[in-house]
Each structure stands twice: as C-alpha cells, then as structure tokens.
Amino acid sequence: MAIVRPGIYLEDNPPARSQFRVGRRDPVKPVIVVHTAESGTDPSGPDPKAENVARFIQRRADAGSYHLVGDSDSIIQLVKFENEAFQDRTGSNRWAIGISLAMNAGDWPGLGAERRDELVATAAQMAAITARWLDDRGIGLPAAKLLTKSESDRADASGFISHARRDPSRRSDPGAGFPWSEFFRRYQQFLSDNGRQPDRETLIRQLQSLVGTAPDGIVGPNTIAAFNRNWLGRDASFDDSVADTFTNNPRVVEWVQMRINTKDGFSLVIDGDFGPATEAAVKTFIGRGGVVTAESFLILVEP
Numbered sequence: 373m374a375i376v377r378p379g380i381y382l383e384d385n386p387p388a389r390s391q392f393r394v395g396r397r398d399p400v401k402p403v404i405v406v407h408t409a410e411s412g413t414d415p416s417g418p419d420p421k422a423e424n425v426a427r428f429i430q431r432r433a434d435a436g437s438y439h440l441v442g443d444s445d446s447i448i449q450l451v452k453f454e455n456e457a458f459q460d461r462t463g464s465n466r467w468a469i470g471i472s473l474a475m476n477a478g479d480w481p482g483l484g485a486e487r488r489d490e491l492v493a494t495a496a497q498m499a500a501i502t503a504r505w506l507d508d509r510g511i512g513l514p515a516a517k518l519l520t521k522s523e524s525d526r527a528d529a530s531g532f533i534s535h536a537r538r539d540p541s542r543r544s545d546p547g548a549g550f551p552w553s554e555f556f557r558r559y560q561q562f563l564s565d566n567g568r569q570p571d572r573e574t575l576i577r578q579l580q581s582l583v584g585t586a587p588d589g590i591v592g593p594n595t596i597a598a599f600n601r602n603w604l605g606r607d608a609s610f611d612d613s614v615a616d617t618f619t620n621n622p623r624v625v626e627w628v629q630m631r632i633n634t635k636d637g638f639s640l641v642i643d644g645d646f647g648p649a650t651e652a653a654v655k656t657f658i659g660r661g662g663v664v665t666a667e668s669f670l671i672l673v674e675p
Contacts, residue, residue: 373493373497373570373574373578374442374443374444374445374446374447374494374578375445375446375447375578375626375627375630376446376447376449376489376501377446377447377448377449377538377641377642379449379528379530380449380450380451380452381426381430381448381450382429382430382437382450382451383452384432385430386428387429387431387432388430388431388432388433389432389433389434389435389445390435391429391432391435391436391450391451391458392406392432392437392439392450392451392452392455392456392457392458393455393456393465394428394455395454395455395456396454396455396456396466396467397456397466397506398466399482400453400454400465400467400468400506400509400511401467401468401527401529401530402503402506402511402512402513402514402515402529402530403461403464403467403468403469403514403519403524403529403530403531403532403533404468404469404470404471404502404503404514404531404532404533404574405460405464405468405469405470405471405473405532405533405534405538406472406499406532406533406534406535406545406546406550407459407470407471407472407473407535407545407546408437408473408474408475408476408477408535408545408546408547408650409421409438409472409473409474409475410426410470410476410545411425411428411474411475411476411478412475412476413475413476413479413483414443414444414475414487415482415483415484416484416486416487417581417584418445418581418582418584418623419443419444419445419446419474419490419581420443420623421443421474421475422441422442422443422446422474422530423446423448423449425441425442425472425474426441426448426450427490428629429450432522434487435671436458436459437450437451437455437456437457437458437459437470438450438451438459438470438472438504439451439452439453439457439469439470439471440470440471440472440498441471441472441473441474442471442472442473442474442494442495442497442498443473443474443475443491443494444487444495444581445469445490445492445578445581445582446489446549447494447497447498447501451655453469453505453506455467457470458473459535460535460538460539460543461539461542462521462538462539463525464524464533464538468524468533469506471495471498471502472497473491473494473495473546475491475548476489476543476547477536477545477547477548477550478532478547479547479551480545480547480548480549480550480551481549486586486587488551490581490587492551492554492555492558493558494540494545495555495558496555496556496559496561496562497558497562499532499555499559499562500559500562500563500589502514503559504563504655506584506672512530512576513530513563514530514531514532515530515531516531516556516559516560517531517532517556518531518532518533518534518537518552519531519532519533519537519595520533520537521533521537521538521670524537524538529567532556534550535576536547542573544632551563557629570675571675572673572674572675573589574589574671575631575672575673575675576589576590576591576595576673577589578627579599579624579627579669579672579673580598582602582623582624582627583595583598583599583601583602583621583624584597584598584601584602584648585597591670596666597672599665599666599669600665600666601619602619602621602624603618603619603662603663603665604618604619604620604621604624604625604628604654604664605618605620605646605651605662605663605664605666606618606645606646606647606651606662608665618646620646622644622645623644625645625646625650626642626643626644628650628654628664628672629641629642629643629644629650629653630642631672631673632650632653632654632657632672635657638653638657640653654668657671658671
C-alpha cells in the first residue's frame with residue numbers, strides 16, 4: 373500500500389500559475405479519469421516520480437494538474453476533490469476527478485511483475501480514496517467499469533474512463549498495456565477493506581522499497597542489513613565518530629514520522645526532517661536514545 377502524503381500540495385505550495393479552479397461549474401459525478409503523467413517510469417527501488425511530478429506542476433507555466441498523483445510507493449493530493457483540476461481539454465474538468473500514475477503510458481510491457489503490481493495497486497488505491505470521498509457526500513461509488521466517452525458525458529454516468537478515450541487524438545494514457553481487469557479487482561478490494569490500517573507485511577514492503585531492498589514482506593538478512601544502512605538520528609545523539617554515518621533519508625524519515633503518528637498522542641509534521649520533535653517522539657515511543665535502528669524499524673512495522 374502506498375503512503376498517502378498529508379496536505380493538499382498545490383495549496384501548501386502555491387503554483388507559479390493557477391493549476392485549479394476553486395469550486396465546480398457542474399455537479400461532481402462518480403466518474404474518474406485515469407491518466408499517466410508521462411514523467412518517466414522508475415522500474416525498481418524507491419520511486420520519487422510522484423514527488424517529481426508534483427514539483428513540476430507547481431512550477432509549470434501552462435495549465436495541467438490532477439487531483440491525485442501516485443507512484444509505486446506514495447500518493448500526493450494536488451487538488452481538493454471539490455475543486456476543478458486542469459486534467460484534460462474535453463470538458464470533464466467540470467465534473468470528473470482525475471488520478472494519475474507518475475509514469476509513461478508506453479512502459480507497461482517492459483515493467484517487471486513486482487513494479488507493475490505496485491503501480492496497479494497505487495492506481496486502485498487512488499481510485500478507492502476518490503470513491504470514498506464521493507460516497508461520503510451522497511454522490512455514490514464509481515462503478516468498476518470502463519466507460520466510453522459518450523457514456524461518461526451522461527448525467528447519470530458512473531465508472532472510469534481513460535484519458536485516451538476522452539481525448540484520442542492527443543493522448544494514449546494510461547496506455548494500451550494498462551491492466552483494467554486487475555485494476556478493477558484491486559479497486560474493489562480496497563473498497564472492501566474499508567480503510568483498514570495496513571498489515572505488518574504491507575508495512576514491511578513499504579519500508580523495504582524505501583531502503584532499497586526487495587519488497588517481499590519478509591524480514592531476512594538482506595532486509596536487516598538495509599535497515600541498518602538507513603539508520604536515523606540527530607548528530608547530537610552520538611559523538612563525531614558515528615554522527616556522520618546517519619543517512620537520515622528523507623523518504624525513510626517521512627515513513628517513520630507517519631508510523632509514529634498512528635500512535636496515540638503524536639502529531640509530527642511529515643517533513644522528512646529528523647529534527648528535535650521527531651527525535652523526542654522516537655525517544656518516547658521507541659527509546660534507544662532517539663535513534664532509529666533495525667530494531668526500531670521492526671517496532672514500527674507492528675500495526
């Protein structure tokens with residue numbers, strides 16, 4: 373399961389030019405347009421593409437945005453669902469919600485099975501997040517079916533449509549190789565999970581991806597070694613002989629901050645900075661002198 377970043381990115385990081393319209397000109401329908409960002413595809417290991425796309429949209433001089441963008445291990449909300457994202461030029465901005473995978477539409481055939489599965493799962497997770505928002509407002513859950521353009525334009529439309537079907541003369545995303553049947557299966561699975569916290573194996577897979585080892589959900593020697601290579605701490609915690617060995621990988625720090633925030637009484641800012649507040653929370657919840665080691669990671673993967 374991908375990590376959902378907190379906040380609304382284009383509100384927290386105002387764009388160089390307007391990238392969304394406040395409010396909707398038409399009622400929102402339970403229709404989701406599926407895109408790829410054509411940002412390049414990261415085939416393995418930690419995947420920074422969603423973050424890269426968010427930064428690109430924040431800086432771009434022309435219009436182009438989505439409500440959600442995700443890669444193999446993270447999801448970022450760019451625009452509130454109640455606002456219009458600038459996702460296509462066919463009129464759906466007024467009433468649809470746009471989700472995008474941070475990858476290239478043509479790269480599906482060359483992906484390994486593991487990365488392909490991660491990206492499909494992220495797309496389904498984004499769809500389920502969107503569907504719950506729609507359902508909570510009485511709009512209804514989007515049906516697990518692929519619509520034609522004319523079907524999606526109907527007032528009673530419910531389901532999914534590719535950007536390619538909305539704009540076939542210009543776009544091909546999410547790609548001819550996008551596995552719609554698997555996507556719909558995973559989407560329905562996420563809905564049936566009803567927002568449950570990820571289990572231990574899922575959390576291990578998340579962390580394995582971030583520390584650069586195979587995300588198999590098994591804590592073996594390679595995983596322990598990768599955890600130890602990615603230990604976290606503040607320079608003041610130890611003397612100079614070891615202080616410079618802290619990696620403090622911001623992606624790993626964010627994961628730790630989010631895991632600690634699932635425990636009662638913690639509300640850390642998810643900023644990827646292992647600062648005094650994060651150190652204090654680690655000391656309170658984990659101990660170990662405020663340092664996150666392999667043993668600490670094993671505590672944090674417990675649901």
